[in-house]
Amino acid sequence: MLLCRFAFYSRRTWTASSGADEDRYLADILDAGLRNNPAHALTGVLLVDGPHFVQVLEGARAALYQTLKRIENNPHHGDLVLTGYAEVNQRIFDRWSVYVRTPPGSLNGTPWIPNPQLATHGQLVETAKRVSRMTTGVRQILPAGHAPGSDSSAPEKG
Secondary structure (H helix, E strand, O other): OOEEEEEEEEEEEEEEOHHHHHHHHHHHHHHHHHHHOOHOOOOEEEEOOOOOEEEEEEEEHHHHHHHHHHHHHOEEEEEEEEEEEEOOOOOOOOOEHHHHHHHHOOOOOOOOOOOOHHHHHHHHHHHHHHHHHOOOOOOOOOOOOOOOOOOOHHOOOO
């Protein structure tokens, strides 16, 4: 299998009325990814930073293409832009995870990527790697039925 990686950003088209509603919606996204991605040997990360999604996915070219088309047709994503695609020798992420930016008050207005529409493929991938290792200012959305502190909540290695 030819291993590939792509990165994109998009704008979320939904708003949550409460933190609990947002968590439920993001958990649904995570559960859908955990249901669909392993069947196609896809790994990666979805970063949620205010109204922006930044996603890096890794896997076979055909599976990545089909997933991108599905995301592109998802009404919850708007203004999707693929920033790059590369053939790679190894994965950075060993599973698929969702991280939400929760900065401390002093950094509340400082996004991970200030202008995602100007970001390069490399910048999105490096940001995803950095965020997946963070222990403060980020909240990982866990799959249904997983408690914090279980193996699924550990930061990814990369």
